[in-house]
Amino acid sequence: MSSRRPRSRRAVAVVAPVLLSAALGASCTAPGETMATATSTSSHGIGGAGGVGVSSSGASVSGAGGAGGSELAVFEPGEERPGGDTTVDLRDAKSFQRPAGNLSSAHLGHFEAGRALFEVAWTVGGEVDRDGLGPTYVGTSCQGCHFRGGRGAPPPANQPMTSMLVRLSVPSPQGGFLADPRYGDQIQTRGIAGVPAEGWFSVDYEPRPGAYADKTPYELLAPTNVPHELAFGPLAPGTVLSARVAQPMLGLGLLSAIRDEDIEALADPDDADNDGVSGRRNRVPRDLDGTIRPGRFGWKANQPDLEQQAAAAFRGDMGITSPIYPEEDCPAVQSGCAAAVKPGIDIDADRLAAVGFFSHFIAVPYRPDAQEPEVLRGKALFGQAGCAACHRPSFTTGEISSLPELGEQRIYPYTDLLLHAMGPDLADGRPDHEATGDEFRTAPLWGIGLTKLVTGQARFLHDGRARSVEEATLWHGGEAEPAREAFAALSAEDRAALTRFVLSL
Numbered sequence: 001m002s003s004r005r006p007r008s009r010r011a012v013a014v015v016a017p018v019l020l021s022a023a024l025g026a027s028c029t030a031p032g033e034t035m036a037t038a039t040s041t042s043s044h045g046i047g048g049a050g051g052v053g054v055s056s057s058g059a060s061v062s063g064a065g066g067a068g069g070s071e072l073a074v075f076e077p078g079e080e081r082p083g084g085d086t087t088v089d090l091r092d093a094k095s096f097q098r099p100a101g102n103l104s105s106a107h108l109g110h111f112e113a114g115r116a117l118f119e120v121a122w123t124v125g126g127e128v129d130r131d132g133l134g135p136t137y138v139g140t141s142c143q144g145c146h147f148r149g150g151r152g153a154p155p156p157a158n159q160p161m162t163s164m165l166v167r168l169s170v171p172s173p174q175g176g177f178l179a180d181p182r183y184g185d186q187i188q189t190r191g192i193a194g195v196p197a198e199g200w201f202s203v204d205y206e207p208r209p210g211a212y213a214d215k216t217p218y219e220l221l222a223p224t225n226v227p228h229e230l231a232f233g234p235l236a237p238g239t240v241l242s243a244r245v246a247q248p249m250l251g252l253g254l255l256s257a258i259r260d261e262d263i264e265a266l267a268d269p270d271d272a273d274n275d276g277v278s279g280r281r282n283r284v285p286r287d288l289d290g291t292i293r294p295g296r297f298g299w300k301a302n303q304p305d306l307e308q309q310a311a312a313a314f315r316g317d318m319g320i321t322s323p324i325y326p327e328e329d330c331p332a333v334q335s336g337c338a339a340a341v342k343p344g345i346d347i348d349a350d351r352l353a354a355v356g357f358f359s360h361f362i363a364v365p366y367r368p369d370a371q372e373p374e375v376l377r378g379k380a381l382f383g384q385a386g387c388a389a390c391h392r393p394s395f396t397t398g399e400i401s402s403l404p405e406l407g408e409q410r411i412y413p414y415t416d417l418l419l420h421a422m423g424p425d426l427a428d429g430r431p432d433h434e435a436t437g438d439e440f441r442t443a444p445l446w447g448i449g450l451t452k453l454v455t456g457q458a459r460f461l462h463d464g465r466a467r468s469v470e471e472a473t474l475w476h477g478g479e480a481e482p483a484r485e486a487f488a489a490l491s492a493e494d495r496a497a498l499t500r501f502v503l504s505l
């Protein structure tokens with residue numbers, strides 16, 4: 001399991017910039033003509049998408065939300081390697097497990113040590129360096145949920161979840177929400193010998209039919225979480241639930257290397273520019289020192305950094321205590337849980353640091369078809385529909401002195417790392433630090449096209465309800481409603497191009 005994966009430092013052939021108009025083929029306009037005709041924007045009626053024009057330089061596009069337009073009109077050399085020098089020139093089922101292509105050999109051992117701890121199944125006791133599971137837990141290994149470094153998926157009907165979890169909160173009499181006094185803030189689906197599990201949830205789906213503007217029908221599935229075998233009584237009235245699938249692990253160190261000021265610059269909490277897209281940062285505690293930091297990780301940006309994310313997963317999902325979280329989480333009514341607590345912490349600072357290190361350095365795979373005409377056409381449509389207002393194409397990372405491989409890289413994650421109100425249909429209703437019940441962090445889109453290859457399943461959005469990129473897009477509401485409408489107004493051919501572009505990332 002911990003054997004070294006092949007790495008490739010093979011350079012990608014130098015690529016010449018390709019103008020969108022050229023990519024659109026012979027039937028389309030020459031550089032300098034307006035692109036509205038080239039991309040059939042008007043005929044397919046991207047409502048409210050704003051004017052689309054190619055300047056005399058052939059490089060500017062403005063769309064709904066405007067963002068990233070100019071870089072979306074043309075192929076930008078470098079975007080075929082979305083992780084900069086960390087990119088690995090392979091695209092296969094192991095793509096979310098490989099070390100960054102530029103990881104120094106001095107750092108490789110640390111990565112492999114972290115990967116071993118990520119992959120191994122933890123036990124109740126007796127196994128040196130991997131015991132301390134429970135008393136209650138959801139999974140026995142990180143990779144049990146993040147299979148091959150990929151994302152989770154919902155279970156089949158009436159089955160327990162295996163790669164996702166349910167957080168819960170109850171209304172506080174003082175206003176706001178608190179952890180449930182009997183179940184804590186996350187349902188623990190399993191217990192070690194002699195300790196009762198808390199219960200489990202399955203997911204029921206209700207079909208939600210709809211149709212694109214061209215009358216092509218579609219059917220979305222709206223989820224409901226159904227509790228089973230709750231061991232300590234029913235959920236309190238007003239309890240709010242948030243079901244979340246495990247997120248993919250690629251490129252996370254690069255996201256942590258984006259400068260705070262570059263993210264702040266994109267935030268527009270009061271929508272001062274009046275484009276309908278606001279975007280704000282979550283502020284969350286850094287439990288090691290009690291400071292409040294901007295959130296970066298998790299579906300609601302509820303974690304400030306990858307070390308805390310790892311420590312929280314160890315304790316919250318596996319019952320493994322660490323220097324950051326030295327106490328097991330046994331709510332007062334759960335005497336069996338409390339009685340089974342062993343003294344001491346389960347994972348020490350060094351091994352926790354190895355997992356944190358590993359989490360920084362999973363490579364982003366390259367994009368072999370980044371210059372395909374249909375992909376570039378989809379890229380322009382993505383900009384015109386306003387997707388890039390939140391799914392920001394690129395950043396240049398700042399320096400992290402201890403992790404030089406991540407610094408000064410031009411990266412293409414397609415996220416702004418900000419929270420956006422996504423409307424009532426996507427809302428889980430559960431606040432998470434400063435994120436409200438309908439706010440989610442813009443999901444990075446890089447690597448999304450590899451989902452099925454890596455895990456065998458392709459389910460998208462925070463609770464895995466979407467069975468395709470199209471469904472994920474159709475669930476967008478709130479600030480993303482105009483973008484959703486622009487997408488739904490496209491012709492079948494244009495929807496296919498936009499989707500192909502997203503899957504090429």
Ligand code: HEC
Binds near residue numbers: 118245302355
């Ligand atoms: C029970 C399933 C499960 C297990 C086990 C699990 N995770 Fe996760 N992981 C999740 C879920 C669900 C999320 C999203 C959490 C959220 O939004 O609050 C997540 C999020 C993350 C993220 C944030 C990714 C991002 O894009 O922001 C990292 C990093 C991570 N997990 C690492 C780990 C590590 C390291 C371990 C082992 C110590 C682990 N996980 C164990 C389910 C799991």
Ligand code: HEC
Binds near residue numbers: 460472484
């Ligand atoms: C207002 C901001 C915003 C806009 C505009 C927007 N998105 Fe999103 N997108 C998000 C957020 C936030 C999520 C995460 C939602 C969730 O998990 O429930 C997301 C998730 C996704 C996902 C699923 C990613 C995953 O990892 O599961 C896809 C695919 C996607 N968006 C595509 C698009 C496309 C295509 C467009 C344009 C038609 C678009 N988005 C416009 C904010 C936005």
